[in-house]
Amino acid sequence: MRSKRVVTAVAAGAAVAMVLSACGGGSSSSSNAAGEFDAANKGQIFNPSDRKGGTLKVANPGTWDSLDPGETYYGYSWNFARLYSRALVTFKPAPGDGSTELVPDLAESLGEPSDGGKTWTYKLREGVKFEDGTPVTSKDVAYAVLRSTDKEEFPNGPAYFEQFLDLPADYKGPYKTPDVDTSSAITTPDDRTVVFHLKQAFGGFDYFAQLSQTAPVPQAKDTGKRYKEKVVSTGPYKFETNEIDKRFTLVRNDQWDAATDPNRKALPDRYEVEMGVEANDVDNRLLSGDLHLEVTGNGIQQASLSRVLGDPALKAQADNPGNPRLNYTSIVPTVAPLDNLDCRKAIEFAADRASYQNAYGGPFSGGDIASTVLPPQIPGYQKFDLYASPESKGDLDKAKQALAACGKPDGFETNIAYRSERPKEKAAAESLQQSLARVGIKLTLKAFPQGDYFSQFAGNPGYVVKNNLGLVINSWGADWNDGFGFLSQIVDSRVIRENGGSSNVSVRFPEIDSMLDAAFAETDNAKREQAWGEIDKAVMEQAVILPGVYAKFLMLRGKGLTNVFVNQSYGMYDYTALGLSG
């Protein structure tokens, strides 16, 4: 998914973590109260504790897309929604690699596939109740999933269920078409069993089941669009007050029974959440101890960067987890002279990727220099660099050779598109302009509004060719850590629409499409993951993607937080585990 903030992970840091723990002495449960840099990252728990009580203060520099579990599409929101809702399945609240594992939440166990993966059955736990004491039944889950498919009512949410469930063609959700029979898609044989029927076999259905869209919604209390103002909780906390887009408070839900929930710690008594807090103010308040958590997990602002990294005491309060997001530049092969492979290679060789990393904020708040399409967190990632250069500053000799081979020994001119609202993308475009000029490739910067970036400008194949947009600054993160989820939207040529709208603006090769199809059909996990790496290599050989950085964020641990660790599936702290010291 493109601009939405998404699910995350750091599996690849494992090797680094080993090294660090070797010199740090102990890879887990550091009891150092002041903490140290990355103390809650790389598989470690900062300040483990079971102490209950306290008010956890949370700030969001922006606003939620929706608090309704049925229509939210931010990774942080999925993470946070687990405080007041329970989906069938969830990512394990555990530090390190364990957090990428799916564990049952509302369900007793993970989904049971039958019919070759076309039917998925979940059995609900006994004794789970809504905040008003009504027992949760499978009908509430079925209803929640069905209502989330109404994209007119809930435009923000993910659209996997309507895409994969075998719903009747005329089905428009329970509000508009209440009488349509949906038993072809979801059935509830008894109060504790819910069965999903898919159009085609899909082995990864548990990933859908972890979406907050499967959290039960009582039909009697559903108010459609306005449900986000009064969500009926099944989790350990319920809404006390809720002013949409301003603030809300969560208090303990006395109907939540810890015996039914092995995942959540539910340590604080209360959550106070403020929205629309100025981002620099959030940083300052986190440092002063006035605030415990910046909920979006996007890391600190540029202004705080020198302050935090320059001061060892403040740096000790920071963590630097990675995020399975690739910031890259598409090299568009439909724009002359980039239709020539050697001209594209010249760009790959000439680009100064160290400078690209600077543009995104450097090694801490920007990320690691990338050389592949897949970030290291995605299973199947293979480390390789087809266009390696000393210190990643570019190989000008090879670039010149490539230029000579493509018949443009003195370079050429083309344009580079970026989103005007994104200073980092502008900085990246400026950086490429400088580094490519070293071999005579002259770039002109073109800024476009991010709202229409893919629909009308950089993602519109006709516009791109007409306006000579040879390079397009781009960025991609997956909804969850899976090669198919990551690659399918950016390297499959069949997602390119001639009237625009696709994030894939440059990868259009039938042989890569067939490699994707083969990998999707592969049932053997290891072979499938191997295939993602092969596809990655094939794309890089075509030189249509210039990898920039694998994203990382520098985030602050609020003072007084206990039980802090990074959940790699979200790429931020696990919000179900946090507690407060006295």
Added chain:
Amino acid sequence: MTAPPDTSGSAAEARPEAALDGMSAKAIEGRSLGQIAWLRLKRDKVAMVAGGVVVVLVLVAVAGLLLDRVFDVVHPNTFHEDLVDRAGGTLAPTGALGGMSWDHIMGVEPGNGRDIAARVFSGAWISLLIAFLATLLSVFIGTVLGVTAGYFGGWVDTLISRAMDVFLAFPLLVFAIALVGTVPDEMFGLRGESLRIAMLIFIIGFFNWPYAGRIVRGQTLSLREREFVDASRSLGARSPHILFKELLPNLVAPVLVYATLLIPTNILFESALSFLGVGVNAPTATWGGMLSEAAAYYTIPHFMIWPGLAIFVTVLAFNLFGDGLRDALDPRAR
């Protein structure tokens, strides 16, 4: 501000005629209006200093233009990433005071290490070019329409005056943002950077004409009733003669003064547009654009100080000079 009265000066200054006594006995007959104004301006020290600063700024702007074209000193867009703290991860300039050194007298930008001095100088060129040409445009349109409205009166006046009202009521900033954002890549034979600059000049210049227009119209209204115009008319002069030979020369003073006061306003407006991201295309340096980038680095204040100082000095100099000029040209402001 207004020029200080001449009470504190020396005897010679208090009695300007005396200062000239020995200079030329031949020129004793009398002085033109221009000479009188120049003498008065010369005595206004603040205005002269401000005028000097303006001249220096223009020279700096030209030098800034030549900086990257002729002299191969420091190109304003060249990165110096070895001068920022990459290893520490802060990307702040290394060294004291934002990386100030003899090579980079104002330090370097955080992140990519571009030379701030080179960017401020080349930004001077863009800022002044846009401000001057936009001022020229609005003063030209304003004078032509203002004189026409004032001299002919009647329905012509009504029409032009209402048009002025419409333009004055226009939400210019919002319109500018919308317009600059939707301009295609190529128009009127211009493309890229030159099109952007032309566009900015047009927007800033075209929508500011009513201010000049109103002043000119008001002046014309009073001038056309004066005796010399009556005399001219009674001698059979036609409208074009009266307009160009009688009225326009008398309008030069207010128009000139207004123009000098409009330039700083336009510099600020251009900065505001650049700050909002609808100014000149990246990576061309402008003062407003630099300020906009510096805002994210408020903990590294030197980045913001230099372009801010440049805008401050320029606007102040033009304003003070304009004030002095007005006092010098206005016979009643003694």
